[in-house]
Amino acid sequence: MNRLVIAALSAASAGALLILPSPPAEAAAGSVVVFSTEFQRLDTFRNPEGCNKLPIAAHVLTNQTSSEVVVHGDPFCLTPGLTVNPGYGSHVAAGSGSFSVG
Helix, strand or coil: CHHHHHHHHHHHHHHHHHHCCCCCCCCCCEEEEEECCCCCCCEEEECCCCEEECCCCCCEEEEEECCCEEEECCCCCCCCCEEECCCCEEECCCCCCEEEEC
8 A cells, every 4th residue: 555655646746847837948049040951941940949840851950049959859859969059050860859949
């Protein structure tokens, strides 16, 4: 019986941590530009904020904003990622998922 109570309390604690609001992300001044293929126009995210899904064929991301951008391996910005500083770029694997503004 004690194990059941402990398990229930642990699950409730974990659930409470998941619903705590995170601080709001502020928009970054500038653009994040994503190159996918030679046959597609560049995708430009102007003054991005929060979590942004990358195009499925994304190949190169350039950070032309005033903030750090983090490239995540999932579409919901939940996993740790690669930080791209302002004025720099990075190759991204096709289907990388998303990027967020730091």
